[in-house]
Amino acid sequence: QVQLVQSGAEVRKPGASVKVSCKASGYTFTSYAIHWVRQAPGQRLEWMGWISAGNGNTKYSQKFQDRVTFTRDTSTSTAFMDLSSLRSEDTAVYYCARDQGYQLIAWWGQGTLVTVSS
Amino acid sequence: EFVLTQSPGTLSLSPGERATLSCRASQSVSSSYLAWYQQKPGQAPRLLIYGASSRATGIPDRFSGSGSGTDFTLTISRLEPEDFAVYYCQQYDSFPTFGGGTKVEIK
Numbered sequence: 001q002v003q004l005v006q007s008g009a010e011v012r013k014p015g016a017s018v019k020v021s022c023k024a025s026g027y028t029f030t031s032y033a034i035h036w037v038r039q040a041p042g043q044r045l046e047w048m049g050w051i052s053a054g055n056g057n058t059k060y061s062q063k064f065q066d067r068v069t070f071t072r073d074t075s076t077s078t079a080f081m082d083l084s085s086l087r088s089e090d091t092a093v094y095y096c097a098r099d100q101g102y103q104l105i106a107w108w109g110q111g112t113l114v115t116v117s118s
Numbered sequence: 119e120f121v122l123t124q125s126p127g128t129l130s131l132s133p134g135e136r137a138t139l140s141c142r143a144s145q146s147v148s149s150s151y152l153a154w155y156q157q158k159p160g161q162a163p164r165l166l167i168y169g170a171s172s173r174a175t176g177i178p179d180r181f182s183g184s185g186s187g188t189d190f191t192l193t194i195s196r197l198e199p200e201d202f203a204v205y206y207c208q209q210y211d212s213f214p215t216f217g218g219g220t221k222v223e224i225k
Contacts, residue, residue: 035214037214044206044216044217044218044219045155045163045206045208045216046216047213047214047215047216059213061213095162095163097162100168102151102210103151103210103213103214104151104153104165104168104210105153105165105208105210105214106165106168106174107165108162108163108164109162110162111162
């Protein structure tokens with residue numbers, strides 16, 4: 001079955017960067033895009049963008065495009081999300097999720113809590 | 119950008135009752151690229167409905183979706199104890215956006 005396992009919780013100071021990993025299994029990694037979605041405390045889900053696991057093409061939400069970078073390692077079936085210039089408002093649970101086609105998000109990782117605090 | 123507005127914010131019901139959740143889009147969602155997710159505390163969202171009315175794999179038939187254009191509905195025919203959760207609608211016609219959620223709580 002499809003599984004997405006994310007890296008553990010992180011604490012960063014304002015201005016720092018964080019990199020979250022997402023290891024996929026149970027399917028052919030290069031056949032589907034990976035989305036990144038975040039959820040700040042008490043807030044709605046917020047789409048950050050996606051990366052094609054096959055060719056590495058990316059699409060970023062305008063809100064994050066200056067600070068976020070998605071990459072992937074096909075040899076380990078792992079996707080990565082790198083967010084820079086962190087501020088307190090970036091405190092959130094970050095999810096990776098697998099596309100099912102036409103940008104339908106069908107499978108989710110367990111989430112990674114990123115806390116930004118001085 | 120698509121804005122999705124869900125109502126009500128909170129729905130207080132008893133097990134066995136029917137739940138009707140609404141999702142309204144700021145512009146028409148073509149090809150019914152509208153999904154519904156369930157999220158329980160401390161868990162990731164789970165896909166329930168896609169294409170406005172198709173149930174995802176393993177989703178019980180008490181969950182049903184309907185609607186088109188700008189108005190969509192998720193119906194839970196008879197609430198089971200495990201159905202009390204937050205429900206989000208999401209459009210994927212354009213870059214994905216989510217509604218603000220409806221919390222279904224035990225009355």
